[in-house]
Every structure is written in structure tokens, then in C-alpha cells.
Amino acid sequence: MAIEDRGEAYLVTHALAKHTLTKIRDVNTAQVAFRKGLVKLGRIAGYEIIDGAMETEYVSVETPLAETTGEQVRGLDDVVIINVLRAATPFVEGLLKAFPRAKQGVISAGRDEEAGMNDDGEFPITIDYVKLPEITEDDTVIVADPMLATGSTMCTVLDHVTDEQPDPEDLFVLSAVSAPDGLLRVGEQFPQADLLTVAIDDHLDDDGFIVPGLGDAGDRAFRTK
Numbered sequence: 001m002a003i004e005d006r007g008e009a010y011l012v013t014h015a016l017a018k019h020t021l022t023k024i025r026d027v028n029t030a031q032v033a034f035r036k037g038l039v040k041l042g043r044i045a046g047y048e049i050i051d052g053a054m055e056t057e058y059v060s061v062e063t064p065l066a067e068t069t070g071e072q073v074r075g076l077d078d079v080v081i082i083n084v085l086r087a088a089t090p091f092v093e094g095l096l097k098a099f100p101r102a103k104q105g106v107i108s109a110g111r112d113e114e115a116g117m118n119d120d121g122e123f124p125i126t127i128d129y130v131k132l133p134e135i136t137e138d139d140t141v142i143v144a145d146p147m148l149a150t151g152s153t154m155c156t157v158l159d160h161v162t163d164e165q166p167d168p169e170d171l172f173v174l175s176a177v178s179a180p181d182g183l184l185r186v187g188e189q190f191p192q193a194d195l196l197t198v199a200i201d202d203h204l205d206d207d208g209f210i211v212p213g214l215g216d217a218g219d220r221a222f223r224t225k
């Protein structure tokens with residue numbers, strides 16, 4: 001298993017995840033390579049969730065030559081992936097390679113960057129659209145957003161995801177880059193969630209951007225600036 005417990009979060013430690021994150025951190029990595037990098041990170045993280053958190057069962061299988069025993073992953077039909085628009089879209093594309101039959105939810109969430117952070121280090125979050133599947137107690141729920149900065153977006157998203165739904169078997173908050181503030185905020189407000197990230201960065205700047213981070217993930221993936 002290449003998921004390492006860091007106390008406040010679990011790290012995806014697969015070498016290709018670190019390699020890919022380094023590539024997309026680079027200011028010279030342009031839109032297409034940036035977006036492909038997020039897709040790749042989503043796929044690797046999905047495989048790591050399967051390897052680290054899902055069980056296998058023995059099944060008998062008939063090859064062209066003989067009957068033998070193999071293993072299959074349990075619960076692949078009981079996966080829910082929540083796409084936090086906009087930056088999570090390529091990340092989710094990668095996750096879907098690991099979980100092609102996942103139920104999918106979409107939440108459109110944006111930070112009000114003009115309003116800025118309040119004294120508690122939170123942004124006002126605008127939610128424009130919410131469409132979620134029914135969640136069951138058997139489900140593994142993965143809420144994906146490549147950036148976990150102040151945690152304001154994720155906490156607002158999780159309010160919707162957990163509202164009037166049963167507790168799933170597992171609830172993962174998956175990000176590529178996290179700031180300590182965001183991990184602490186989400187961890188405090190949603191102790192039932194497992195926080196999974198490729199990197200925990202140093203700090204947030206005065207505008208709420210992760211340092212060193214990778215800049216504005218949405219703008220870089222969608223070429224809006």
C-alpha cells in the first residue's frame with residue numbers, strides 16, 4: 001500500500017504521483033500537460049484507494065486451460081465520486097479510469113476571492129449547482145478537488161454531501177495539494193472523513209493561495225487567465 005499516514009492526512013506516496021505533481025507545479029507546464037497531469041493524478045489516487053482501502057475476495061475463474069482461483073476487488077459498484085467544479089473535472093476523469101462504474105455527483109462551488117478571507121481564514125463560498133446520487137451505507141464516497149487551501153470549499157461541499165444521507169462505509173476527501181489550514185479545518189468539522197492528498201504544502205499566502213502550490217488549478221486547466 002502506498003498510502004502513508006501523516007496524522008492529519010494520508011499521503012499518496014506512489015512515485016509516479018510525486019513525479020506528476022512536480023510536473024504540474026512547474027509554471028512552464030501549459031494547459032494540455034497540466035490537465036493531463038491532473039487526469040493522471042486522479043487515476044493513480046484511484047488505484048491507491050483500491051489498494052489501500054478496498055478488500056479483495058477469492059473467486060474461481062476458468063481460463064482457456066484450467067479452472068483456478070483468482071482475486072477480485074469488492075465494492076467497485078458501490079463507489080460515489082463527487083466532482084467539485086471546476087478544477088476537479090480532469091481529476092475526476094482520472095478517477096473514473098479506476099472506478100468506471102462509479103455513481104457521480106457534481107457540486108459547483110467557487111470561492112469569493114474579491115471578498116477575501118475573513119479573520120478565521122475562511123472564504124465565502126458560492127454554490128451554484130448540486131446534483132448528488134443517493135449514498136448508501138455500503139458506499140465508498142470520494143469527494144475530489146485538486147486543491148484544499150483554506151478548506152472553505154470542501155467544508156461547504158461536505159455539508160451538502162452529508163446532509164440527510166446515511167454515513168457511507170468510507171468517506172475520502174481527495175486532493176492533489178493541501179495546505180495545513182485546510183486539512184485541519186476539514187478534519188475538525190468532518191472527523192469521519194479520511195483526508196487523502198499527494199502533498200501537504202507549507203502555508204497559504206495572504207490571498208489564500210497554497211505556497212508553493214501550483215497556482216490557480218481551475219485557470220490553468222481551463223485556460224481562463
Ligand SMILES: O=P(O)(O)OC[C@H]1O[C@H](OP(=O)(O)OP(=O)(O)O)[C@H](O)[C@@H]1O
Binds near residue numbers: 088148151
Ligand atoms: O480550500 P479553499 O480555500 O476553499 O480553496 C480551494 C478551492 O479553490 C479552487 O476553486 P475556485 O474557487 O478557484 O473555483 P474553480 O475551481 O472554478 O477555479 C479549488 O479548485 C478549490 O475548489
Ligand SMILES: O=c1cc[nH]c(=O)[nH]1
Binds near residue numbers: 149215216
Ligand atoms: O492555491 C490555490 C488555492 C485555491 N485554489 C487554487 O486553485 N489554488
Ligand SMILES: [Mg+2]
Binds near residue numbers: 087216217218219
Ligand atoms: Mg480557481
